[in-house]
Amino acid sequence: MPPRKPLPFDPIAEARRQWSAHGWAQAADGMAAVTSLMRAQQIVLARVDEVLRPFELTFARYEVLMLLLFSRSGSLPLNRIGVRLQVHPTSVTSAVDRLETRGHVRRTPHPTDRRAILAEITEEGRATALAATEKLNDTVFAEPGLPDGGIDTLVGLLNEMRQAAGDF
Known part of the structure; x- marks a missing residue:
């Protein structure tokens, strides 16, 4: 799979902004933390899978x-x-x-x-x-x-x- 072109903005930061704008400011930081953690897990797992695939x-x-x-x-x-x-x-x-x-x-x-x-x-x-x-x-x-x-x-x-x- 060819490398994906990076987005011109951080979608998690935008989601955090939208959370606050829609009245969920008290949960916006937690949503950003959880979403960031899950995206980081996807990135790391993709790297690990690429290494393990030949095995x-x-x-x-x-x-x-x-x-x-x-x-x-x-x-x-x-x-x-x-x-x-x-x-x-x-x-x-x-x-x-x-x-x-x-x-x-x-x-x-x-x-x-x-x-x-x-x-x-x-x-x-x-x-x-x-x-x-x-x-x-x-x-x-x-x-x-x-x-x-x-x-x-x-x-x-x-x-x-x-x-x-x-x-x-």
């Missing part, structure tokens, strides 16, 4: 691979993956299904709980996760598009927001 990964599948890569044994019960990634069990099943089809993970029985299934990272999955991480580190994570000091400020503010929402 045939989505960010959700990449997160599963990295969680397994960081685990002590290279495997975790599917329900624990969902809890750690804070996603619905159906999302975990879907991601593991796709990763299994690509040979990145395999399902194995839990050694002590007959009701549980483990997702275990394969050598191919490990290699893919590491290669994708190298590319993400070089092209997205090392340069997220924020000025000096901006990363700590942003992470701090988002942590406060997440904590207030009961995220952790």
